[in-house]
Amino acid sequence: MKVTDRAYALELDKNDPLAPYRSKFVITDPNLCYLDGNSLGRLPHATVKAVSDFVSHEWGNEVVTGWSHWIDEAQVAGDLLGRAALGAAAGQVLVCDTTSVNFYQLCLAAIKARPGRKTVITDAANFPTDRYILAGIAEQLGLNLVIIDNEDPVVAENELITAELLEKYMSEDVALVTLEVIQYRSGARSDIESITDLARSYGAFVLWDASHATGAIEMNFDEHGVDLAIGCTYKYGNSGPGSPAWLYVSKRVQKELQVPIQGWFGNEDQFGMGPEFEKAKGIRGFQIASPSIIGIRGVQIAFEMIAEAGIDVIASKAAIGTQMMIDLYDEWLAPLGYTLLTSRNPKERGGHISIGHPDAAKICVALRKFANVIPDFRTPSAIRLAISPLPTSYVEVWDGFRRIRDLTESRQYQEIEGSDSRVT
Numbered sequence: 207m208k209v210t211d212r213a214y215a216l217e218l219d220k221n222d223p224l225a226p227y228r229s230k231f232v233i234t235d236p237n238l239c240y241l242d243g244n245s246l247g248r249l250p251h252a253t254v255k256a257v258s259d260f261v262s263h264e265w266g267n268e269v270v271t272g273w274s275h276w277i278d279e280a281q282v283a284g285d286l287l288g289r290a291a292l293g294a295a296a297g298q299v300l301v302c303d304t305t306s307v308n309f310y311q312l313c314l315a316a317i318k319a320r321p322g323r324k325t326v327i328t329d330a331a332n333f334p335t336d337r338y339i340l341a342g343i344a345e346q347l348g349l350n351l352v353i354i355d356n357e358d359p360v361v362a363e364n365e366l367i368t369a370e371l372l373e374k375y376m377s378e379d380v381a382l383v384t385l386e387v388i389q390y391r392s393g394a395r396s397d398i399e400s401i402t403d404l405a406r407s408y409g410a411f412v413l414w415d416a417s418h419a420t421g422a423i424e425m426n427f428d429e430h431g432v433d434l435a436i437g438c439t440y441k442y443g444n445s446g447p448g449s450p451a452w453l454y455v456s457k458r459v460q461k462e463l464q465v466p467i468q469g470w471f472g473n474e475d476q477f478g479m480g481p482e483f484e485k486a487k488g489i490r491g492f493q494i495a496s497p498s499i500i501g502i503r504g505v506q507i508a509f510e511m512i513a514e515a516g517i518d519v520i521a522s523k524a525a526i527g528t529q530m531m532i533d534l535y536d537e538w539l540a541p542l543g544y545t546l547l548t549s550r551n552p553k554e555r556g557g558h559i560s561i562g563h564p565d566a567a568k569i570c571v572a573l574r575k576f577a578n579v580i581p582d583f584r585t586p587s588a589i590r591l592a593i594s595p596l597p598t599s600y601v602e603v604w605d606g607f608r609r610i611r612d613l614t615e616s617r618q619y620q621e622i623e624g625s626d627s628r629v630t
């Protein structure tokens with residue numbers, strides 16, 4: 207059967223062990239091709255009940271007495287998320303705050319733990335929040351910020367940072383290297399183990415931003431010797447807009463590291479309320495303050511689902527789905543002037559691919575307006591298209607691709623003048 211036959215996608219759905227999960231999500235428009243689960247995941251039905259039960263039965267009924275069992279939920283949810291999606295044993299993950307706050311906390315902790323070292327490294331294609339925060343830290347502490355120019359195709363293919371490329375920038379002066387596990391724009395997947403090993407051989411820390419990988423691929427943090435990582439939960443994690451993020455600090459380095467925001471949740475004798483901060487043993491020493499319990503309930507529901515489905519099964523659907531996308535791109539989109547910005551090697555990508563087109567911005571608006579397809583646009587000319595393995599069916603992706611072909615052929619996107627949204 208040819209990939210261009212719709213029956214090809216229907217057959218994949220028929221054999222998909224994850225197919226039953228689609229019905230566990232709120233899908234109000236069955237005709238919509240939602241290819242943006244890498245930006246904001248769909249809402250699980252169970253979350254509607256869990257959040258509403260929390261509000262009325264727990265908050266409403268228990269009021270302050272509820273804290274006796276809410277107090278450690280950042281750790282309980284962290285253990286679940288670590289087991290379900292990160293390959294992390296218990297006691298190393300917290301579900302708390304935002305990706306940006308967690309990033310700031312762990313960057314500073316790592317830099318402080320390498321006194322005398324003055325260099326920090328990241329890459330030009332990294333997500334803006336990471337680049338901006340790191341630049342702010344470098345300025346404040348007078349550090350030398352090295353930005354690998356992986357947007358230049360001569361330097362890197364599809365923005366991919368390899369250990370070989372990174373080695374050219376390494377020295378005994380490097381305190382911290384921070385990279386994305388999966389690049390937000392191109393979808394390039396870094397090799398966690400070789401990069402972590404390389405940085406460690408120079409005595410430097412690596413802080414991984416796994417926002418675009420969490421819930422889409424296997425990461426095996428413990429096995430790969432990862433020390434520091436952060437990420438969000440609202441993409442393939444399906445935990446809701448602005449849901450709490452997570453941080454991971456390996457047991458190996460928990461004692462050595464100290465975060466800059468010394469909040470009361472990180473104090474050993476939290477309710478002793480003494481004059482000085484004494485960092486709590488274990489992962490709680492990295493927590494700032496009261497976690498959003500409503501938010502955590504969304505994380506719990508979604509990551510229980512990921513744990514049940516199996517991250518290995520999820521990752522294999524992401525690989526098959528992105529392969530189907532690339533095959534459809536070859537048949538339908540390459541002839542229409544698109545370029546492929548993501549690797550053809552399934553080990554070098556996650557749940558999304560990225561395609562380039564000079565009119566990408568207009569095409570993205572037109573797809574929503576005329577074709578009932580939601581992709582997203584990333585500057586300067588990338589269209590990102592994702593399969594979120596639990597809620598997305600193969601045929602939803604296939605239909606989306608056919609609509610992209612038809613809309614591009616019709617040139618109807620040229621009617622688009624601009625976008626009235628601040629969000630792309």
Ligand SMILES: Nc1ccccc1C(=O)C[C@H](N)C(=O)O
Pocket residue numbers: 244245333390629
């Ligand atoms: N938090 C958001 C709020 C508004 C609009 C987008 C986001 C995103 O998270 C974008 C994401 N980092 C992305 O590259 O897909």
